[in-house]
Amino acid sequence: MSPIRVALLILKKDFAIEVKSLEIVSTTLFFAVSCLIVFSFAFVKEGAPVQDAAAGILWIAIAFSGTLALGRIFERERYGETLRALLLAPAPRPAIYLGKLFGMVLLMLSTEVVLVPMVALLFQAPLFSRPLLLIVLLLAGTVGFASVGTLFAAMLVRARTREIMLPILLYPVTIPVMIAGVQGTSALLQNTPDEAMATMWISIVTAFDTVFLTFCLWMFEPLMTE
Amino acid sequence: MQNFFLPVFGVTALMFAVAPFVIANAPYESTMLLVQKIFYFHVPAWFVMFTAIFISGVYDAIYLFKGDRRADRIAAAAAELAVIFGLMGLVTGPLWGRKAWGVWWQWDARLTMALLLEVIFIGYLLVRKYGGPGSEKLSAAMAVFGMLNVPFVYISVNIWRTVHPRTSVVPTLGPGMFGAFWFSVCAFMLLFVLLMALRVRFEHQRAKLDDLYLAEET
């Protein structure tokens, strides 16, 4: 079986389980929305949002809810003791990682579909002035965040302190994604959207994605063997 | 180890004893005057930190792919030293900036990158200490990613305005400063070698202790 087919099969399996309960999707989404509400207290003064806060709020909400979701996607495998079975399956290990990554990216994107309009509405941000660039930036940033995150989450499945270790590991390493995401989004939010700047940040995130995804695929095998 | 440790220790101690005089004799910088002398131990500390990060990243990659535990011990030692020397750089930097820029901290390219690398390697030490069984591999991944992160952080923060003296300062140093600076760098590098030797020895002894306990249990 080709790795991509294995990955898609894992995605299908996770999707089938998730559709029945919608546990992870609903909790992640609710958490992201609560994040936005908390930020609104910090960054709205006298009824008007602080200038340039929208980009930061959007990306922090994405990162926080993403971390929460990362903690959950391997939780089911842990409860069902199925991770070992998954790893024992006659499939290349990187394919398993890829399948989980697909799931994670889809989950984060579905959260963003709700988050972006909410930020645009609540913080009066013209997020849809260049929709294509924003979508590409969000996609690239999500892949970058999820690629490192999925690897760390997989490694932390057996660790006792995983709830605290995941953010400790993940946030410093994914800082370039956050910088590029926030800077690129705020370039798009200006009165005259700075397309050149946004494109440059997109290319930086894409380079990050390429390097880190390659390394994650490469490191998954030695990291998951005991 | 014993046969090289003592001579290196002697030379390093001597260099550190002479260093204040060498630094005091170096000429003053025209605009920053006295405070610029922080340079002579601020920059060497960063040199050592980057060397340590590089060693840590490379040895942890070797550990991950070859499974050699000795490589992991060297990487762990280097990571701890990276944090220590990074701390030196992070403390001396703001003291210099307070005078030269008027503020303790700027969100400037080099400062941001330095802070971030420091945070990554503190995270490394935390994971190693509190991660429980299997934390060596986790922290190893952290070190590799930390090393990979250097160019990305550098590029992304370099687009912001930079107030920090450029790296081109170092090769264009005047004659009096040149000698004093490289003297300090050599002293710091020798210090790093010494501390690495001590730290790696500690890791080896600890591994030996674990083996002994295991042997006793069985």
Add this chain to the structure above:
Amino acid sequence: MIGPMVRVLSAATLPRMSRVSKMLRRGARLLVTVLLTSAPLLAMQPPTGAATDGFVPIDQLPPQEQLPAAPLLITAYAVVWVLLMAYLWSIAKRLRKVESEVETLERRSAGAARR
């Protein structure tokens, strides 16, 4: 270091006055302590005006407004030394502990083998 200084200073400022109650003397001593300990802190406060709002090139500042460089330099130097010494001390302590433990265990296992 501050303790003896306070004692000397408070002895100087409060000569033997039998009428002065103990409480007053204690209050004065506290005041002197606070003043002595806060003086370096106050000295570290950023100067008001031009230097804090950003980024003024140093050659535009009039000389009397400049910060003295020596304390900054000395602090930086001291921090490097203190960090270094603290690290050396910690590593020496850890190393000694582990080595003594290794020795004990080796002796014990050697003894067990002989028996």
